Amino acid sequence: MDLERTRRRVTLLLAAALVAVAATPAAAAGPAKPAGSYTIKGSGASFPAPAYSYWISKFRSGLPSNVNANMQYAAVGSGTGISDFRANRTDYGASDAPMTSSEMSGNGWDTLHVPSMIGAVALGVKLSCVSSLLLTGQNVGDLFSGAITRWNDPKLRTNGRNAGLASCDVKVTPVHRSDSSGTTYAFTDYLKQSTNSYWRSRSSLPSKQPSWPTGVGAPRNAGVALKVKSTSGAIGYMELSYADTAGLIKARIQNPRGAFVSPTSSAATASANAKVSSVPNDLRIDPVISANCTACYPIVSYTFWLVREQGQASADETSVTLAYFYWGLTTGQNYLASLGYAKLPSSVRTKAIAQLHKVKVGGNAVWP
Amino acid sequence: MSIPIRTGSRAPTSSARSAGDRIFRVLSLGVAGMILLIVAGIFAQLALGSAEAFALFGLGFLTGQTWDVSMLVFGALPFIAGTVATSVLAMLLAVPLGVATAVFLSEIAPRRLAIPMTLLVELIAAIPSVVIGLWGVMILGAFLRDGVEVPVVGAFGELPFLGSAASGSDLLAASLLLALMITPTIVAITREVLSTIPQSHREAFLGLGATRWETIRAVVLPQARTGIIGASLLALGRAMGETMAVTMTIGNADRLPSGLFDPAQTIASKLATSWGEASDGVERSSLIALGLVLLFLALALVLATRLLARGSLRRSGIGR
Numbered sequence: 001m002d003l004e005r006t007r008r009r010v011t012l013l014l015a016a017a018l019v020a021v022a023a024t025p026a027a028a029a030g031p032a033k034p035a036g037s038y039t040i041k042g043s044g045a046s047f048p049a050p051a052y053s054y055w056i057s058k059f060r061s062g063l064p065s066n067v068n069a070n071m072q073y074a075a076v077g078s079g080t081g082i083s084d085f086r087a088n089r090t091d092y093g094a095s096d097a098p099m100t101s102s103e104m105s106g107n108g109w110d111t112l113h114v115p116s117m118i119g120a121v122a123l124g125v126k127l128s129c130v131s132s133l134l135l136t137g138q139n140v141g142d143l144f145s146g147a148i149t150r151w152n153d154p155k156l157r158t159n160g161r162n163a164g165l166a167s168c169d170v171k172v173t174p175v176h177r178s179d180s181s182g183t184t185y186a187f188t189d190y191l192k193q194s195t196n197s198y199w200r201s202r203s204s205l206p207s208k209q210p211s212w213p214t215g216v217g218a219p220r221n222a223g224v225a226l227k228v229k230s231t232s233g234a235i236g237y238m239e240l241s242y243a244d245t246a247g248l249i250k251a252r253i254q255n256p257r258g259a260f261v262s263p264t265s266s267a268a269t270a271s272a273n274a275k276v277s278s279v280p281n282d283l284r285i286d287p288v289i290s291a292n293c294t295a296c297y298p299i300v301s302y303t304f305w306l307v308r309e310q311g312q313a314s315a316d317e318t319s320v321t322l323a324y325f326y327w328g329l330t331t332g333q334n335y336l337a338s339l340g341y342a343k344l345p346s347s348v349r350t351k352a353i354a355q356l357h358k359v360k361v362g363g364n365a366v367w368p
Numbered sequence: 369m370s371i372p373i374r375t376g377s378r379a380p381t382s383s384a385r386s387a388g389d390r391i392f393r394v395l396s397l398g399v400a401g402m403i404l405l406i407v408a409g410i411f412a413q414l415a416l417g418s419a420e421a422f423a424l425f426g427l428g429f430l431t432g433q434t435w436d437v438s439m440l441v442f443g444a445l446p447f448i449a450g451t452v453a454t455s456v457l458a459m460l461l462a463v464p465l466g467v468a469t470a471v472f473l474s475e476i477a478p479r480r481l482a483i484p485m486t487l488l489v490e491l492i493a494a495i496p497s498v499v500i501g502l503w504g505v506m507i508l509g510a511f512l513r514d515g516v517e518v519p520v521v522g523a524f525g526e527l528p529f530l531g532s533a534a535s536g537s538d539l540l541a542a543s544l545l546l547a548l549m550i551t552p553t554i555v556a557i558t559r560e561v562l563s564t565i566p567q568s569h570r571e572a573f574l575g576l577g578a579t580r581w582e583t584i585r586a587v588v589l590p591q592a593r594t595g596i597i598g599a600s601l602l603a604l605g606r607a608m609g610e611t612m613a614v615t616m617t618i619g620n621a622d623r624l625p626s627g628l629f630d631p632a633q634t635i636a637s638k639l640a641t642s643w644g645e646a647s648d649g650v651e652r653s654s655l656i657a658l659g660l661v662l663l664f665l666a667l668a669l670v671l672a673t674r675l676l677a678r679g680s681l682r683r684s685g686i687g688r
Contacts, residue, residue: 209438
């Protein structure tokens with residue numbers, strides 16, 4: 001079954017690649033890729049990591065033969081990504097939450113936020129008695145606060161939903177992140193904005209590392225997915241692609257319009273498109289998109305590259321780095337749906353590309 | 369054991385010998401002093417780094433039950449409890465098991481069996497802790513959850529000292545894993561100590577008409593006592609500091625556990641999961657303070673074990 005899914009994914013990717021090749025007129029556009037050998041290091045969010053590693057391999061295979069770029073991306077979590085970036089240990093950072101004003105000051109350079117993609121935060125569930133699950137916002141809050149402790153709780157079966165749960169006398173094990181995480185920020189922001197009174201009263205939310213009233217912790221998206229997969233009755237929040245890979249039930253969550261929506265690439269794009277008007281010019285977008293439309297999935301998050309406006313590497317290396325970002329924002333977007341992520345709205349994409357033009361090395365714009 | 373004596377060569381002159389002695393003295397003094405310096409340096413660095421946290425929370429840091437980065441409230445009690453609970457539990461399991469295994473291997477088992485078994489026990493010590501942790505997550509955790517915890521909680525509800533989370537990632541899983549990891553240490557050292565006890569002591573007692581069990585109890589174990597205590601101390605140190613396997617199986621919950629079936633966090637596992645992302649000054653300082661607490665905790669447990677041992681030695685009249 002896994003094999004089949006992989007095969008289907010590969011086919012989809014091939015199709016996407018064909019479309020991409022057909023859609024891009026000439027690959028000449030974008031920042032220059034001067035000949036040479038470069039090591040380009042990035043670290044941060046694990047949320048987009050599967051897409052980034054795919055992007056990197058695709059981008060590198062498309063480079064001219066005289067450009068040798070050794071590109072490393074370490075999925076160490078948004079928190080570490082930001083501290084690595086601030087300490088100048090990496091060429092760029094990656095985070096699901098924009099940097100705070102205090103994090104942006106005192107670094108010796110200005111920080112540009114470049115959104116790269118959108119991802120849906122899926123609630124992955126391991127249960128054998130049902131094959132699908134409809135959850136209201138209240139249910140989600142109750143499951144993670146300890147107010148619902150067994151899957152046969154009648155609160156999960158109101159209005160004729162989830163009839164199969166009646167015979168499901170299994171303990172609920174909520175799984176949360178044990179490290180500082182942008183995914184946690186997105187999820188606790190959703191909880192805070194939900195109707196659940198416990199989470200509404202938590203004043204310190206949203207947070208990348210809140211204190212949890214119950215449940216088990218696991219490191220990074222992959223750790224949460226593994227823990228949920230190996231625990232009957234577990235529910236955990238993770239980026240959609242991780243829930244897909246682990247083969248978990250993805251709960252359909254009720255949005256403000258009352259519709260139960262599956263976490264899909266198109267539902268994530270719908271949410272982003274519905275909120276495009278509130279995107280600020282510096283692109284430090286509130287990562288969590290709680291859009292009010294029928295097709296919108298309610299827990300969707302932007303993820304960002306963090307780029308130094310005053311580049312610290314050589315002009316040539318910075319140019320190749322920018323070429324990678326540009327590739328991701330153009331060609332790369334076409335691969336996202338098949339990888340379990342979603343495209344940026346086109347207006348946000350245009351603004352993101354404009355950010356790349358601002359990068360200077362020694363006072364000169366790298367990509368004027 | 370005999371010491372080989374070289375008879376052919378000339379004895380060194382007395383002045384050469386005293387020069388050699390002096391150099392050796394200085395060298396060993398320097399090396400010994402270096403160890404002291406390193407320990408003092410670690411203490412000083414930890415004390416310096418944790419000053420901010422202790423200034424902010426005072427001794428309340430030790431009794432605080434909340435660790436909330438977003439509220440900047442840091443209390444160490446859940447981690448102290450997790451560390452003490454896992455290492456004490458692991459010791460309770462591993463010391464009897466380890467000593468009994470060592471006695472079997474050196475006193476009872478025939479050579480044919482003792483040699484391969486010793487090898488196997490030493491093999492356990494050579495398994496990397498991340499591999500043990502993986503086994504703990506995939507096999508032990510799943511077994512404990514489905515085979516022990518869920519049935520027990522289902523039958524009796526929430527019992528005191530057990531808790532009810534029953535997820536297989538908890539104090540019980542981490543303690544069992546730790547016990548498995550420290551048993552080889554205890555076996556290896558204890559076996560070594562037992563083998564130094566002269567065979568004539570055993571034979572004398574057996575000759576008086578004692579049974580094998582009586583010999584082991586009255587002759588072998590009392591003489592090996594200090595060695596066994598040393599082995600236990602080494603094992604305790606490993607249990608308190610073990611990070612990887614514990615992080616993978618303890619459930620990483622920054623709360624005071626209510627029982628064996630509840631997820632928890634030890635100081636070592638907390639440092640491992642949180643240090644990389646701690647960018648804020650107070651959080652960093654609080655994590656360093658946790659390190660200092662671990663150092664003192666280890667010191668306290670070592671002293672307690674020594675006192676306990678001295679007491680029991682005196683009672684049995686073998687103190688030296």
